[in-house]
Amino acid sequence: xxxxxxxxxxxxxxxxxxDTEYGRLRIRFRNRKTVALKxxxxxxxxxxIFGLLGPNGAGKTTTIKILMGIHYAxxxxxxxxGKPLGERSVKKRIGFLPENPYFYDYLKGWEFLDFYGQLYxxxxxxxxxxxxxxxxxxxxxxxxxxxxxxYSKGMNQRIGLAQALMSxxxxxxxDEPQSGLDPLGRKEVRDIIISLREQGxxxxxxxxxxxxxxxxxxxxxILYQGELxxxxxxGELLSARVTEWELVVRGxxxxxxxxxxxxxxxxxxxxxxxxxxxEQESLTNEIISRxxxxxxxxxxxxxxxxxLEDFFIREIQQGSKS
Amino acid sequence: xxxxxxIARNTFKEAIRNRIxxxxxxxxxxxxxxxxVVSELTIASRERIIKDLGFMAINLFxxxxxxxxxxxxxxxxxxxKTIYTIVSKPIGRWQFLLGKYFGLLLTVWxxxxxxxxxxxxxxxxxxxxxxxxxxxxxxxxxxxxxxAVVNIFNWGAYPATHNIMPVIAVTGLELxxxxxFAVLYSSFSTPTLSMFFTVLTFVAGRLNEDIIRFADQVLRxxxxxxxxxxxxxxxxxxxxxxxxxxxxxxxxxxxxxxxVEQAVYEPQIQLWWGTVxxxxxxxxxxxxxxxxxxxxxxxx
Numbered sequence: 270x271x272x273x274x275x276x277x278x279x280x281x282x283x284x285x286x287x288d289t290e291y292g293r294l295r296i297r298f299r300n301r302k303t304v305a306l307k308x309x310x311x312x313x314x315x316x317x318i319f320g321l322l323g324p325n326g327a328g329k330t331t332t333i334k335i336l337m338g339i340h341y342a343x344x345x346x347x348x349x350x351g352k353p354l355g356e357r358s359v360k361k362r363i364g365f366l367p368e369n370p371y372f373y374d375y376l377k378g379w380e381f382l383d384f385y386g387q388l389y390x391x392x393x394x395x396x397x398x399x400x401x402x403x404x405x406x407x408x409x410x411x412x413x414x415x416x417x418x419x420y421s422k423g424m425n426q427r428i429g430l431a432q433a434l435m436s437x438x439x440x441x442x443x444d445e446p447q448s449g450l451d452p453l454g455r456k457e458v459r460d461i462i463i464s465l466r467e468q469g470x471x472x473x474x475x476x477x478x479x480x481x482x483x484x485x486x487x488x489x490x491i492l493y494q495g496e497l498x499x500x501x502x503x504g505e506l507l508s509a510r511v512t513e514w515e516l517v518v519r520g521x522x523x524x525x526x527x528x529x530x531x532x533x534x535x536x537x538x539x540x541x542x543x544x545x546x547x548e549q550e551s552l553t554n555e556i557i558s559r560x561x562x563x564x565x566x567x568x569x570x571x572x573x574x575x576x577l578e579d580f581f582i583r584e585i586q587q588g589s590k591s
Numbered sequence: 592x593x594x595x596x597x598i599a600r601n602t603f604k605e606a607i608r609n610r611i612x613x614x615x616x617x618x619x620x621x622x623x624x625x626x627x628v629v630s631e632l633t634i635a636s637r638e639r640i641i642k643d644l645g646f647m648a649i650n651l652f653x654x655x656x657x658x659x660x661x662x663x664x665x666x667x668x669x670x671x672k673t674i675y676t677i678v679s680k681p682i683g684r685w686q687f688l689l690g691k692y693f694g695l696l697l698t699v700w701x702x703x704x705x706x707x708x709x710x711x712x713x714x715x716x717x718x719x720x721x722x723x724x725x726x727x728x729x730x731x732x733x734x735x736x737x738x739a740v741v742n743i744f745n746w747g748a749y750p751a752t753h754n755i756m757p758v759i760a761v762t763g764l765e766l767x768x769x770x771x772f773a774v775l776y777s778s779f780s781t782p783t784l785s786m787f788f789t790v791l792t793f794v795a796g797r798l799n800e801d802i803i804r805f806a807d808q809v810l811r812x813x814x815x816x817x818x819x820x821x822x823x824x825x826x827x828x829x830x831x832x833x834x835x836x837x838x839x840x841x842x843x844x845x846x847x848x849x850x851v852e853q854a855v856y857e858p859q860i861q862l863w864w865g866t867v868x869x870x871x872x873x874x875x876x877x878x879x880x881x882x883x884x885x886x887x888x889x890x891x
Contacts, residue, residue, distance in 0.1 A: 282889075337679040340889045360681040367675040373601065375608045387597035388680040432676060442679075 270351060271312040272440060272471050273319075273336065278345035280306040280331050280495075305331040307495045308345065313473060315439075318466050320482040321475040323492035329475035330368055332492070333444045336473075337365050349440065361389060364433035368444040368475075370425065374418035378409055378428055381417060382435060389436040403431040407461070423454040430461060441465055443474035447481050452517055452544055456569060459485055480515070480571050511572040514553040516545045521565035529556060542568060594682040598690020599697060606660045606698040615659065616702055619652035623709050627717045637717060638751070642855045645710040646758065650851070653703050653766045654793050661695045661773030662785035674890050685882040692774045692878060699766050704743070707759050711739035711752055718751050757862060758854040764870040765847040769793055771877040772842075778885045795837070796844035806834035842873050 282303045287296065306328045313319045321329045334340040336347060338355045352359050372381060379400050386396035404410045407427040412420065420428065426446065433441055446462070447455045455478070462485050465472050476482045482489055490500040499506050513534060518526075519542045526543050530536050535546040547553045557567055606612060626644035630637040665688070668674040677687055715735035719726075726734075741748050746756035772792045776785035795802075809831045817825045846866040853860040 334675075334890075337675070339675055339678055357681045357683075360679065363679065365676060365679040367672060369672075370676070371671040371673060372676070373605065373673060375605060376601075384597060384601055385676070385680065388594055388677070388682055390593060390681070429676075 272315040273311065273313040273347075273349050273473060275309050275311045275332075275336075275347040276345055278306060278309040278311075278332070278335060278347055279304070279343050280328075280335060280340065281343045304495050306335070306342075309492075309497055311490060311497070311500075313471060315471055316466070316469055317487045318462065318472040318485055319474070320486035320489040321473070321492060322477065322479065322482055322489050323475075324477055326494075327492040328495040329477075329492055330444055331495075333365075333367075333442060333473075333475060337363075337442060361436060362439045364436065364438035364441045366426075366429045366433040366441075366443045366446055368448065370429040372417050372425065372429065372432075375416060377414050377416050378404060378420075379413045381428060382431055385432045385435045391436070399435060399437075403434055406434075407431045408457070422449050423451070426450060426454070426458065430458065434465075438470065440471045440473065443472065445475055445477070447476060447478055451539065452515065452569070453539065453542070455481055456517075480573050483574070484571070511550070511574050512548070513573045514547050514550070515569070515571040515573060516543075516547065516553065516556060517568040517570075518543045518545070518556075518560045519566045519568050521560050521563050525559060525563050525565065526556070594686045595690045595693065598677075598682075598687055599692075599694035602664060602691050602694020603697045603701075606664070606695065607701075609660055611659050612656060612698070612702070615652055615655050616705065619648045619702075619706050620709050622648040622652075623706060623713055627713055630717070638714070639855055641714055641717060642755075645713065646762070646851045646855065649703055649706045649710060649759065650762055650765075652706065653699055653762065654769055654790075656702050657695065657699050657766055657770045657773050658786050658789045660698060661770055662777045662782045662789060664695060665691055665774060665777040666782050666785070669890055672890075678890070684886050688774065688778065688882050688885050689878065692771065692881075695774065696767055696770050699770055700763055703759065703763060703766065707755070708739050708743060711742045711755060712736050714752055714755070715739060715742075715749070754854045754860045757860060758851055761847050761850045761862070761866070764867060765844055767874050768796070768842050768844070768870055768877070771874045771881070775877050775881040775884075778881045779888070792841060793844070795841040797848055798845075799838055799841055799843040800845035802834050802838040806831050806838065809834065843869070 282305055284301045284303070285298065286301045287298055309328075309332060311319075321332060323329050331340065335342045336349065336354065338360075347354050349356075349359050349363065373384070376384065382400040382403060383396050386399060391399065400413075401410075404413050407430055409424060409427055409431070412424060417425065417428065426449070430443075430446065433443065441462075443462070446458050450458065459481060462472055462474070466485075474482075486502075488500065488502060489506070491498045491506065521543070523538075526536060526545065529545070529547075529552070532547075532549075532552060533545050534548055535544070537544050545556065547556065553570075557570070560567060623645050626641045626648075627637075629644065630640035633640055668677070668691075674687075678684060712735045715738040716731055719731040719735055738749060742752055742756065747753045769789065769792070773785065773789045776788045780788070810825075810827055813828055813831070814825045817823075846863065846869075850860055850862065850866075
């Protein structure tokens with residue numbers, strides 16, 4: 270039995286629309302239905318990092334909203350830790366970070382975490398200790414006394430992550446945790462997710478950034494137009510061919526990487542670190558050996574395979590052929 | 592309970608950091624302060640003018656704060672999606688809504704208290720100016736501020752203002768009803784519509800007794816007409832049922848208004864405890880309705 274289970278979960282949004290035709294003065298009221306999720310079956314075992322992937326509008330956020338009790342399912346059932354949704358004892362053991370979170374920007378960093386601690390029913394001393402620990406874990410100790418309106422997007426995402434971990438949850442649900450972040454920010458979020466797995470937590474997250482998902486997920490489910498198209502390990506689902514490599518290097522001067530600029534798809538400098546995208550494996554190897562030869566450091570190397578979009582196009586084309 | 596307190600405290604913090612609150616409060620304080628100046632230009636009793644304007648300012652601006660701050664509080668949570676992180680926490684939606692209500696009510700009451708303080712100080716100031724043994728401007732200002740502080744804690748400390756605080760308490764209750772309406776409307780509609788509905792409810796509530804009087808008059812006319820025509824059974828016209836129906840749906844705020852009038856025109860006020868019980872029960876009813884609506888909602 271999985272820690273998160275859904276059975277035939279569906280969501281249909283009904284919107285009232287008024288049709289008006291002034292020519293013949295006809296006014297008609299009717300419902301416009303949008304199917305956001307169709308018969309979703311999921312079974313996530315304890316301790317797994319599961320990525321729900323898909324393009325915008327695929328139904329990822331709808332699934333998460335239903336699981337978190339923000340929306341009600343139109344049909345089907347879902348259970349978390351064997352209990353129906355909305356059970357308070359279960360909610361206590363779940364941490365949640367919504368997509369593009371906006372928080373109470375008039376609160377200071379520590380006030381913000383303290384507030385969520387109160388909602389979990391934590392005592393004052395426990396809240397204080399947890400707030401300090403989480404602020405340092407997400408690298409925001411220095412910003413504890415700054416109101417959230419002074420936070421950058423990356424800081425906002427990190428304080429959001431801290432809020433999700435406030436009750437030391439067993440399940441962490443993250444909706445697009447890496448959207449809008451630069452590569453270093455994404456890496457930080459990745460590291461936090463991986464450390465959650467090491468602590469034995471179950472992570473359920475949605476993303477449309479395949480490379481990030483690939484690095485951390487045990488399993489992925491791919492949603493398209495509200496339907497679960499495939500589920501399994503990402504490597505099994507997508508073509509193994511790498512199309513480009515993303516490198517982040519540190520500790521070398523401009524003269525080391527500048528000569529490669531014409532043959533690179535992208536080369537930029539962020540806070541002294543270089544971020545480059547190469548399309549050939551040989552070029553990638555050459556850059557790595559040159560950087561290391563000059564005493565530099567390779568911070569990350571991300572091979573990028575077929576994109577999610579390519580995968581869908583492939584799948585849709587195959588579907589239309591058959 | 593702790594969860595409700597946490598939400599209420601956070602709501603209060605949010606409201607108190609809202610600029611519109613200070614604009615409204617500033618207008619109210621200016622009006623109260625100038626009520627004394629206005630009183631010098633009229634023929635009526637100076638005290639009566641100050642009281643009349645002061646109560647009016649506290650009442651109207653109290654409603655304005657409930658409306659302007661209140662209607663956007665729940666809506667903002669939905670619009671900015673902060674509600675997502677709240678409802679996923681181990682708290683019920685009803686606790687969230689009650690927390691919002693009490694936070695807003697605390698904001699309204701806090702502002703009423705600030706306005707009342709200035710109102711009392713103004714009354715003491717003008718009373719001090721005409722008292723024998725003139726002590727000079729600054730002495731009178733300082734002593735009236737001090738008297739206002741004493742008056743807030745000891746309601747009957749000075750004969751001239753002995754019935755101010757009980758009336759403020761009644762006004763506070765009336766504002767509690769209006770605040771509940773602001774939360775009710777904002778739990779399902781946009782701020783502009785909620786604002787419109789809340790103000791409408793306030794006006795209709797104040798006119799409630801007039802609506803009943805109108806319905807009675809309609810019935811009396813019908814009875815007279817029936818008598819003239821020699822019909823034994825009086826058939827009430829449809830408009831009677833409509834008016835009575837409306838009068839029973841909207842809150843009856845007339846009793847609260849009468850208490851204010853008594854404080855201005857009469858030496859003693861008569862508090863009818865039924866009004867207090869009515870206000871509390873009505874507020875509970877409206878909050879239950881808000882929770883019922885809010886529980887069924889899908890957030891955007």
